[in-house]
Amino acid sequence: MAKRSLPRSSPEPRHDHPSCRRDLHSGAPLNLMTPGVSLRSASGNASAVVLDGVYAADEIIFVAASNVTLAEITVTHAVNHPIHVSPPDTVPM
Numbered sequence: 001m002a003k004r005s006l007p008r009s010s011p012e013p014r015h016d017h018p019s020c021r022r023d024l025h026s027g028a029p030l031n032l033m034t035p036g037v038s039l040r041s042a043s044g045n046a047s048a049v050v051l052d053g054v055y056a057a058d059e060i061i062f063v064a065a066s067n068v069t070l071a072e073i074t075v076t077h078a079v080n081h082p083i084h085v086s087p088p089d090t091v092p093m
Contacts, residue, residue, distance in 0.1 A: 029060055
């Protein structure tokens with residue numbers, strides 16, 4: 001599966017898109033469950049993208065997929081840990 005991302009030459013990221021907005025006050029983590037996903041800032045500046053759980057979320061990002069990249073972002077103020085990684089569920093029971 002090919003990785004999908006915005007090209008660096010893109011004039012403006014689409015901050016109006018619903019997937020670009022996340023209310024972490026609900027306590028629900030951002031779930032990344034698709035293999036090959038990348039979550040990174042468009043500028044490459046980690047301080048430009050801050051996911052702040054304001055101690056309302058046990059974890060801010062939950063990863064359950066292979067080949068996921070988290071880069072150039074700041075993840076802070078989770079109750080337990082900012083990023084939780086689990087193996088993907090590959091064996092049907």
